[in-house]
Every structure is written in structure tokens, then in C-alpha cells.
Amino acid sequence: MTLSPEQREQLRLSLLRFLDANQTRYGLAVSLLLQMARNEGRPGLERDQVIGELLYLEDKHLIVETLKGVSPENPAFRITAEGRDFVAMQMS
């Protein structure tokens, strides 16, 4: 599945929305985020595409990887305070 710039933007917002809803001490795993993004109407979405957007959001300091180094094969992420503010601004 090839993503247009607009679709990538929408995917980033979706990932942030999912992460924003998580108020637990655990992060959301890539496999879970991939599944949630697919359930929103992107059936052909691939894991690498999700990882690419997550890395972009991480570079922007909107999300961080949890348990880094403990389970590198199953990366999980949580939203930062900056990320929450960003989501709130997008949704208002």
C-alpha cells in the first residue's frame, strides 16, 4: 500500500490518537498500533510503514519508545506531554 502525503499525515494523527487514549503505564506495541490503523480502513498497511511514521513522531518528540533495550524486537511507544498538546490542538 503506497501512502500519499495526505494519507501519511492522517496515519500520524491516527497513531497519536491511539497513543493519547492510552493512560496506562504500558506502551502500545507496533503490532497493536498496526492493527488499530488497519481497522480504521487501511487494510493494506504494512508494519514498516507504521514504524516509519512512529520514528518520525519520535524525532518530533511527540512520542517515546518504552522499555527501550529490554524488548527491541517488540517496540512499544507512549505519547509525550508535547504529543498530547499536539493532539488536543488538532482536535479542537
Place this chain on the structure above:
Amino acid sequence: MSDKPRGDSKLKSLPEERQAAIFEHLRENTYRKTLQWLREDGVETSIRALSEFFAWYPLRRQFLEDETTTEALVDQLKKEVGGLSEEQLDALGQRTFSLLAIRRQDTNAFVKVRSARFKAELETAKLQLREKAEARLSRSLELQRQKFRRETTELYLKWFEDRKAREIASSSVTNSDKIERLGQLMFGADWTTGVAATAPGGARSGKSKPGEVSK
């Protein structure tokens, strides 16, 4: 950071019971009604913020429930299996939490697919029923037409034997006069002078039965 007001932050920072009540209200009412309801309670928000809240709240609840289950499992594991480091327990917890959440997402997706398939099947069944009803109606109309043709033919044969009718038919008056006179002869008081015949089968709802020959 921007000073732009955060539309949904107000809702997301309300006490849990209040959030649950808003979610329930949203489930049973429109966004506009909920907006009005909240305004009466002094909470100013927007439809977009309500829509975001409506998607956010059940997901948040789901994650919290999965966390509670995970914590219980990790606690149990801690008691039963000694020697596990905090790091290992965290990793196990993370994995359990992910599995629970993924499983729930799977179920949600399954329910969505099943609902969509059921809806499609229902629509197909409705269409088939409609087609059957149309076919029945079409058959019924054809039967009515055939009945009309047969009755008209029978009527013609009966009136052909009637002397008075034959006299009118073979007279030298105009065609419309012949129709008028034959009509009066055949239908008597039920005949309405000057009204043209319309649909086959009887715009004229005379009391006379088809084929009633005058004596």
C-alpha cells in the same frame, strides 16, 4: 507552545463518573443535543471535541481494563515464580498488555466484519423479496388482463344473440350514438351518459354483472 484553547482537554480532564455520563449521553443522543446538555451544565465545548471524546473514551477504558488484568497477572507471577527482575516483569507485563489489547482489537474487527456481512446479506434478501413481489404483481396483472379479454369476448357473444342490440349495432346512426344506446341497453340505470370508457376492466363500476342480457 501554542495558546490555542484545547477543545477536548476540558472533557478529558473531567472526573471519571462525569466522563462516563457524557459518553452514555452521546450514545443515546446527537452531538448537538449533548452540546446543549453540557452547556446547560456550564461546560462549553464543540462538536469536533465531542466527536474526538466519543472515540477516545472507550479506547481509554479498554486500555485501563487491559492494564488491570495485566497487573493482576504480573502480581500473580511475581508470587509464584521467584527470581524475576523488575525489568523482566515489566517486559512480561508489556507483552501481556499488548496481547490483551491486540486480542480485543481482533474481536472488534471481527464484529465489524460480521456486522457488515450480515447487513449485506440482509440487503440481498430484501432485494430478492422485492423482486419476487414484483414478479407476483406482474403475473397477477397479466391474469387480470387475460380475464378481461375472456369476459369481453363472452360478453360480445351474448350480446350478439340479442335482437335489440343487433338492431342498434346495424342502424345508420353515428358510432357514438350506437355506443350510447347500447350502453343504456346493457347497463340500464348504471350507464352514465357521455362518459368515455377509460381503463380496461372497468372504470364504470356498474352494478350489472358482465354478460347480463336484457329480456
